[in-house]
Amino acid sequence: MEKMDFELKLENAKMILDKLMNPEITLSASVSAYEEGMKELKDAQKILESAQLKVTQIRDDQTHSNDE
Numbered sequence: 001m002e003k004m005d006f007e008l009k010l011e012n013a014k015m016i017l018d019k020l021m022n023p024e025i026t027l028s029a030s031v032s033a034y035e036e037g038m039k040e041l042k043d044a045q046k047i048l049e050s051a052q053l054k055v056t057q058i059r060d061d062q063t064h065s066n067d068e
Helices: 002-021 027-067
Strands: none
Touching (some): 002 027
């Protein structure tokens, strides 16, 4: 589930970047798009950090079980 959420957040951020690349975008629309894009990237970062924590915990659990 998290993988799909992570990929969706990145895809949304890419689509927002495409909007920002449009030279005809208004200042107001660009600010809104920027805010939305930053939220998507922040959410993606949280998902990534959560996954990294899980990998670390699994690695630590395996190291401890091998010590026994």
